[in-house]
Amino acid sequence: MEQQTNPYRKMLSSAISGVLLEAGFDSADRDVLESFTEMLQCFLCEIGSMSRNYCELSGRCEPVIGDVILGFVEMGVDFSGLQQYVKNGKFMSLPTLQQQQP
Amino acid sequence: MDNENSNEELDNQQTTLGQPLSDFLLQLEDYTPTIPDAVTAHFLQSSGFEPKDPRLLRLISIAAQKFISDIANDALQHCKMRSSNNTSSHSTSKGKGSKDRRYCLTMEDLTPALAEFGITIKKPQYYV
Numbered sequence: 403m404e405q406q407t408n409p410y411r412k413m414l415s416s417a418i419s420g421v422l423l424e425a426g427f428d429s430a431d432r433d434v435l436e437s438f439t440e441m442l443q444c445f446l447c448e449i450g451s452m453s454r455n456y457c458e459l460s461g462r463c464e465p466v467i468g469d470v471i472l473g474f475v476e477m478g479v480d481f482s483g484l485q486q487y488v489k490n491g492k493f494m495s496l497p498t499l500q501q502q503q504p
Numbered sequence: 505m506d507n508e509n510s511n512e513e514l515d516n517q518q519t520t521l522g523q524p525l526s527d528f529l530l531q532l533e534d535y536t537p538t539i540p541d542a543v544t545a546h547f548l549q550s551s552g553f554e555p556k557d558p559r560l561l562r563l564i565s566i567a568a569q570k571f572i573s574d575i576a577n578d579a580l581q582h583c584k585m586r587s588s589n590n591t592s593s594h595s596t597s598k599g600k601g602s603k604d605r606r607y608c609l610t611m612e613d614l615t616p617a618l619a620e621f622g623i624t625i626k627k628p629q630y631y632v
Contacts, residue, residue, distance in 0.1 A: 413539075424538075424573070425577055427580060427583075430609035431608070437625065448551075465553060467557075488531070495536055496540060
């Protein structure tokens with residue numbers, strides 16, 4: 403089993419595992435989890451750069467919600483179901499990290 | 505009369521289209537997404553986006569989580585459909601089997617689910 407070195411990616415894949423469990427899956431292949439991690443990382447980086455670009459284009463250095471919304475629109479993310487999703491779901495939270503023994 | 509009603513509806517729609525975002529942003533403090541805030545913040549910072557308002561972070565986390573969740577739900581439907589087809593074609597006992605079935609997410613289910621979202625996924629030639 404290959405070691406994930408980046409702790410942030412590790413956390414992302416744990417979060418994805420939580421979401422998959424909530425969705426009703428009992429297990430997932432490793433390549434699926436890796437694909438999901440890559441997609442989620444790309445999603446976050448992409449929305450970050452989009453929002454920053456919109457923010458800077460309007461001559462601000464402090465991002466506001468409008469920039470994020472425009473970023474989502476540019477990425478083609480449907481924003482309307484978000485509130486419903488938040489209301490319906492009870493999100494699982496990740497367990498606190500244990501200190502690793504050397 | 506009808507015209508007035510439709511105009512009112514239009515006005516309501518216009519206010520509700522812009523309204524929920526600000527209301528929604530206020531509620532976000534109460535919800536903790538599965539993706540930790542620090543992780544989202546790290547990836548956003550890697551692309552140069554540093555929001556001062558933690559609620560923006562939450563909004564992005566929840567949107568990202570929904571993105572994954574939608575794909576997972578789609579894949580689950582594919583998985584269920586495929587396994588029910590398999591069992592109905594060559595199985596005699598259902599009842600218990602269908603209840604105790606465990607779902608494993610594989611590439612076979614993920615590929616058609618992602619295709620519906622416009623994402624094409626392919627194994628590279630050298631993949632082992």
